Amino acid sequence: MNSKTAFYILKRILLAILTVWIVITVTFFVMHAVPGGPFLSEKAISASAQAALEAKYGLDKPLLVQYGTYLKDIVTKFDFGPSLKQRGRMVIDIIADGMKTSVKLGVIAAAIAGVFGIVLGAVAALRRNKLIDKIIMVITTAFVSMPSFIMGSLLLVLFAITLGILPANGAARGGLVLPIITLSLYPMAYITRLTRSSMLDVLGQDYIRTARAKGVSSMKIIFGHALKNSLIPVITYFGPMLAYIVTGSLVVEKIFAVPGIGRAFVKSITDRDYPMVMGTTIVLAVLIVVMNLVSDILYKIVDPRINLE
Amino acid sequence: MKDFKDIRKAFSMHVDLDDFIPATDEEKAYMVQMRPSSTFFRDGVKRLLKNKVATVSLIIIIIITLSSLLIPLFWPYGFGEQLGIQPGKPVDSSYGNLKPFEYGKTEQERIAAGEKVFPHIFGTDERGRDYFIRVVYGTRISLAVGFFASIIVLIIGMTIGSVAGYCGGAVDLVIMRIVDIIYSLPDMLMVILLASVLKKTLGSALEGTALEKIGTNIISLFIVFGVLYWVSMSRLIRGQILSLREQEYVLASRAAGAKGSWIIRKHLLPNSISVVIISTALQIPNAIFTESFLSFLGLGVNAPMPSLGSLASDALNGLSSYPYRMIIPAVVISLIVLSLNLFGDGLRDAFDPKLRN
Numbered sequence: 001m002n003s004k005t006a007f008y009i010l011k012r013i014l015l016a017i018l019t020v021w022i023v024i025t026v027t028f029f030v031m032h033a034v035p036g037g038p039f040l041s042e043k044a045i046s047a048s049a050q051a052a053l054e055a056k057y058g059l060d061k062p063l064l065v066q067y068g069t070y071l072k073d074i075v076t077k078f079d080f081g082p083s084l085k086q087r088g089r090m091v092i093d094i095i096a097d098g099m100k101t102s103v104k105l106g107v108i109a110a111a112i113a114g115v116f117g118i119v120l121g122a123v124a125a126l127r128r129n130k131l132i133d134k135i136i137m138v139i140t141t142a143f144v145s146m147p148s149f150i151m152g153s154l155l156l157v158l159f160a161i162t163l164g165i166l167p168a169n170g171a172a173r174g175g176l177v178l179p180i181i182t183l184s185l186y187p188m189a190y191i192t193r194l195t196r197s198s199m200l201d202v203l204g205q206d207y208i209r210t211a212r213a214k215g216v217s218s219m220k221i222i223f224g225h226a227l228k229n230s231l232i233p234v235i236t237y238f239g240p241m242l243a244y245i246v247t248g249s250l251v252v253e254k255i256f257a258v259p260g261i262g263r264a265f266v267k268s269i270t271d272r273d274y275p276m277v278m279g280t281t282i283v284l285a286v287l288i289v290v291m292n293l294v295s296d297i298l299y300k301i302v303d304p305r306i307n308l309e
Numbered sequence: 310m311k312d313f314k315d316i317r318k319a320f321s322m323h324v325d326l327d328d329f330i331p332a333t334d335e336e337k338a339y340m341v342q343m344r345p346s347s348t349f350f351r352d353g354v355k356r357l358l359k360n361k362v363a364t365v366s367l368i369i370i371i372i373i374t375l376s377s378l379l380i381p382l383f384w385p386y387g388f389g390e391q392l393g394i395q396p397g398k399p400v401d402s403s404y405g406n407l408k409p410f411e412y413g414k415t416e417q418e419r420i421a422a423g424e425k426v427f428p429h430i431f432g433t434d435e436r437g438r439d440y441f442i443r444v445v446y447g448t449r450i451s452l453a454v455g456f457f458a459s460i461i462v463l464i465i466g467m468t469i470g471s472v473a474g475y476c477g478g479a480v481d482l483v484i485m486r487i488v489d490i491i492y493s494l495p496d497m498l499m500v501i502l503l504a505s506v507l508k509k510t511l512g513s514a515l516e517g518t519a520l521e522k523i524g525t526n527i528i529s530l531f532i533v534f535g536v537l538y539w540v541s542m543s544r545l546i547r548g549q550i551l552s553l554r555e556q557e558y559v560l561a562s563r564a565a566g567a568k569g570s571w572i573i574r575k576h577l578l579p580n581s582i583s584v585v586i587i588s589t590a591l592q593i594p595n596a597i598f599t600e601s602f603l604s605f606l607g608l609g610v611n612a613p614m615p616s617l618g619s620l621a622s623d624a625l626n627g628l629s630s631y632p633y634r635m636i637i638p639a640v641v642i643s644l645i646v647l648s649l650n651l652f653g654d655g656l657r658d659a660f661d662p663k664l665r666n
Contacts, residue, residue, distance in 0.1 A: 015489065015490075015493060016493070018490065019490060019493045019494060022490060022494065023494060023495070023498075023499075026499070026502075027502060030502060030503065030506050031502075031506065033506065033510060034506055034509050034510060141647070142643075142647070145594070145643065145646045145647040145650050146643050146646075146647075147598055147601055147602060147642065147643075147646070148602075149601070149602065149605045149618070149621060149622075150621065150639040150642060150643060153621060153624075153625065153628070153635045153639060154635075154636070154639060156628065157628065157632040157635060157636065161628065161629050161632060162632070243495055243497070246495075246497075246498075247497040247498070247602075250501075250606060251602065251605060251606070254605075254606070254625075255625065266606055266607075269501065269505045269606070269607075269608070270607055277502070277505065281498050281501075281502050284495065284498055285494070285495045285498055288495040288498070289493065289495065292493065
């Protein structure tokens with residue numbers, strides 16, 4: 001790793017920290033710009049009770065002081081304050097609870113997407129313009145342009161209601177199968193297309209022709225040269241894939257009633273549970289930013305030829 | 310002997326005067342270029358129409374758009390009209406959750422009396438609203454949101470991008486850093502956050518204005534798009550301006566004495582406009598997708614107005630009994646997004662062959 005790469009990595013880390021800080025700041029001020037504040041609910045409460053509640057949650061202090069405390073609590077203690085609607089629970093505990101299910105969901109979906117995407121992409125590239133290539137391309141085109149909530153609903157109708165072979169409820173036994181499939185189809189289709197085009201690109205390179213001319217077996221060419229090099233662009237998709245899985249899980253967890261972070265987030269929005277909305281937004285944003293950072297740095301290290309600027 | 314004479318003639322300096330007779334009109338017409346020279350635009354359209362996938366997609370888009378505009382004109386039911394509720398009469402619950410081509414109680418009486426009743430092609434929803442017209446209106450709203458959101462993105466992105474490209478220097482640097490930061494924000498999370506907050510904040514601000522009719526949610530959607538999605542467009546336009554300015558044909562044109570306005574009109578505009586149009590076209594399905602996503606999460610259009618996303622979201626509740634209510638908007642939205650994407654790709658291939666891979 002030369003100094004230029006190190007400088008690049010440093011710069012990306014600083015940008016990531018800046019991004020996280022901006023997310024926290026925007027989230028905080030946007031949430032506090034809502035008229036009426038969080039306690040203005042349908043039920044009228046007395047002025048003294050309102051004041052007592054605001055004092056308890058520190059809402060009577062000047063906005064900047066509140067902001068300072070909020071930022072400090074996050075950085076030092078990962079503390080996002082108490083939830084307003086789920087009495088007596090801290091936001092971070094609710095998030096940690098939901099994460100257990102959601103991480104499992106997301107990691108399995110990403111793994112399936114990666115493995116199947118790369119295999120299908122390689123097959124399509126090696127059988128270019130044959131029937132199997134065309135079938136793969138048609139199917140992936142359909143998957144790429146289908147919003148996740150539609151994919152999820154259609155799978156639910158097909159497998160849980162019409163055929164009745166898989167449970168529709170995400171909390172039931174085997175209930176995560178349909179959510180995982182739903183979440184993995186779009187990234188899988190995307191990775192397939194990415195692998196196919198980069199594999200075709202690599203197969204046209206001079207060093208592949210040289211290897212062929214030397215008499216290297218085609219198996220060795222595919223696995224030793226072509227596949228390895230054509231996977232480099234796929235690395236860049238890791239970050240966006242995680243972003244997709246995070247936002248997709250909001251929808252998928254709603255459809256299949258999975259007790260995960262996505263459903264908690266959507267519920268907190270409709271409940272106007274502001275600390276919960278803020279906390280979840282920030283945690284998910286950090287996750288996405290970090291993943292983008294990792295995939296960018298990996299990309300740079302794996303292929304130093306690439307100038308990312 | 311004869312051959313010898315011919316050779317002598319060939320070597321002689323005599324000129325055949327016949328060769329110098331002015332050409333007749335017939336001969337002149339023969340020399341005229343057979344085909345009128347094609348313009349850039351006409352060339353592109355020709356290439357586009359040759360692309361079967363893009364043409365079919367365009368036809369599908371036109372059919373969907375026209376029917377979403379025209380069908381409400383003659384359809385006897387409104388999108389918010391609850392058929393079971395007649396003024397001065399108790400609520401007729403027989404109109405709720407009708408299956409396709411079924412009729413409510415009073416309608417059956419009218420049919421029995423020999424009257425003709427317009428069928429409910431897709432049945433009704435749980436409040437007794439004709440589902441077909443709701444899908445049509447939902448399509449109309451989704452298309453409109455997609456279109457106007459893309460226009461907003463185009464205007465903001467084009468302005469900021471061209472300012473950055475023309476000014477260069479410090480202005481460019483500052484704008485591009487802002488673009489970098491907005492680009493690295495997790496967009497969907499920010500969209501959800503802004504949409505959920507603006508929905509509440511805007512309500513009081515818009516009261517009494519013309520914008521109120523559109524609904525706070527759609528306005529906040531437009532604001533979100535205006536704030537977040539201009540970055541890629543402005544990056545694109547800045548890059549176009551920067552690279553086009555340095556092109557050799559611009560230099561050649563300048564060397565040949567062309568003025569600035571000529572260069573802009575003949576070189577810069579035609580070369581960058583195609584990129585702008587293509588990315589705007591590809592932005593529309595994106596916006597439709599985002600709108601339906603937000604509607605699905607309950608952050609989209611205001612009730613009772615339908616959008617394809619909110620229709621799908623509502624259908625989740627009765628999914629086991631009425632799966633078609635989910636499938637219909639799902640198919641429409643997939644069809645719209647798919648054909649817009651394919652058409653955008655075709656547009657790119659036809660008008661910007663440089664981008665083709």
